[in-house]
Amino acid sequence: MGLPDASCREARDRVRAALVSSGLAWPSQRITVNLAPTGVPKAGAVLDLAMAVGLLVACGELEPETVDGLAFLGELGLDGSIRPVAGALPLVDAVEVEGVVVAPENRLEASLVEARQVYSVGDLRSLVRALRGDDEWPASPDLAEFDEIIQYPDLSDVRGQPIPRFALEVAATGGHHLLMIGPPGAGKSMLARRLPGLLPRLDSSDALQAARIRSAVGEELPPGGLVRRPPWRAPHHGASAAALVGGGSGTMRPGEISLAHGGVLFLDELGEFAPKVLNTLRQPLEEGTVRVSRVTGSTEYPARVLMVAAMNPCPCGGSGAPGGCRCPESVRARYVRRVSGPLLDRFDLRVDVRRPDPGELLDGNPGETTASVADRVATARQRAVDRGVRANSDLSPSDLEAEAVLEPAAVSLLEAALHAGRLSARGLHRVRAVALTISDLQGDEGSLGADLIDTALSFRIDPFSPVGPSVR
């Protein structure tokens, strides 16, 4: 009793079959397993192993002291095998005991929690023998800290396209969200895929957090357990709000934005996402964490991501050039309006990506490699760290006042852009932060000149702006 869901209630059958097939006794009396606290719903098969062990203790097969200070996390197979469960890392972290027993597949995740002794056992019979002291605990190989050998695609594959390349570099350096607008086949996704390779590796606490999130959704962890490489997540545009920011009915599940924590969240075909779904991203993007509330409770997940999005300039798939697309203005306007103004404002960098020149594709020189760009990014990021933030996009307006000093010409430029309605007050700070990032990349010292502001402004195109002449 105690609010079990269907798969949890079926534990009765699994535990019974596992005990019988392991040659252990199934007591011929009424059995009550109380899942306390009663008010919290229980789901899944995580508790199978604990129920089995509890039953063995209750009917005298095991001495109570043998299980003292131990937690048991695992699903039971009908043959008595112990099977892995999703979310082992956060579960092990949550139980306050000296040691935990998990399936061998869960050992890596469980051992990331430093204060726990982790035992991994493959089947119920060996577990009972080990607990009784008849046998040694099964030996488990030492865990070395592996480096992940994920190979990100290299930037040298990208021919030409100097402006989008530079936008990637600025995005990686300053943590500025990037929107790429261009016709199908222009290489937007190809560019975006090369962004994680430019980002710094995750530090220990982020790597652990990332591992916990990945464990919670039951995804495989890299060898070594910790997620050191910046993640890359590219949810399909049909994704629901719950898939994107987390939630779901029953068990709460972190969303794509949390799975991308410390890495890149790529939204391809931004205009095809449901506007309501996109708007749920605004709060997590702002705060770096996401709060999910449901009737069954509320949870907070980390969600610090670099958001990269791609969209077509218009639904007809043309280049979007003035006079060059077949869409009536109203259709085009409706298409871009699916991306709300406030969300668009989150993209500090917005660039047009067009198909590279055929000449560049066929015999252009290979582009600069990821490694060499990443070096530059790392050097420039160090300057942000010296300012006390992770990246320039974290600088508050008052920080910018102190760190991004403007030359008089730059001030008047920004004032003009503000008066022309081209920039919001928020946009003004973002342009300043981007200019600072570019200056960091160039290794400049001192105040920001008009050239940097002009460049930052030219990397901020407005896909909403009406086309053609108008009379005021």
Add this chain to the structure above:
Amino acid sequence: MSGGSTPDEVADHAFLAALAGLPAMGPARLRALLGLLGPAGSWKVASSGRLPREVQAVIGPRAASVATSWVEAARTCTPEAVLAELQSVGVTVTRRGEHGYPPALVDDPDPPEVLFSTGRPVVNENGPTVAIVGTRRCTRYGTEVAVEFGRGLAEAGVVVVSGLASGIDTAGHAGVLAAMGGTPPVAVVATGLDIVYPAQNRTLWRRVADAGQIISEAPLGVGPARWRFPARNRIIAALADVLVVVESHLEGGSMYTVTAALERDRPVLVVPGPIRSPASEGTNRLLSDGAAPACNLDDILCALNLVCLEPVSLATNHGAPPVSADPADLGVLDALGWEPTTLDGLATRTRLSPVQLGSAVGRLQRAGLISEERGFLQRCSGRGVP
């Protein structure tokens, strides 16, 4: 306000306005009715549903359902109320052949039986008239040419007619409005005079109405029905002595205006465009089909049999950037050329670093030599065009 009209005419105007406001009432049906029965008789027949066989023949197989819809609509309005509403918003009603009806339309093969207009009666003065038309999805090039032609023609005393649509129409009207002491603008629209379409042209609409004249074949309250746009275009073609097409895709309303102008023996002049620009595909096709090119104002004035004393070449006018511009910036301007280009395309051509290029583009934009539209950079004349 049918000033100077006889009481009979006023009564006729009421019937005409009410008839024109009936559903599915096109120019041909209205003409058939009026030719047979006159305004009062037509209204009587339309509101009773007993259509003469001749009118039924014009309507075709759907005559019965059309007649029913007319009876339905006639039940809810009276001709007097329709006319009173028109008068209250300052709309003039003119019947074909009356004083105030544009002379160019009287003998048209497909003349509007009744016209509604606001503003001053510009088209009645019978001066030389040019229609400037083109695509709604125009480029900066088309915009600038339309503005310069509009302004130049108005200053030369030519009446410029267009359709108040977005794109080339807007640019043409804007040019006329920018002219110093020129002729007032004239617009022919497809909706009722109380319905601004497209809505973003509200300001332009008001300024054209204030300075010149807006004409429509549709009574008040008529929204943008599809069939009314080509119908409107035939009026523009008929009003013009010369039709100028600035930019047009292969298909579109401007091509319909061209056909209507050719049917009426009006000369069609066409602005040549880049062969790679989709917005010039239609106009370039017209040129290869034998239309005369409009490369400058003089070409148009010659087609009107007017003489321009000082021929002005738009090309030399365009090409002279201010001396103050940085030589490096001028290189960027050259690389940009006259086709819309993204920053990336320009970076590939110039091989400048993003910061060098970004700052050059910023300076050129402030100098009015480049305009930016959703990321596409376009070269412009630097003479302050909307």
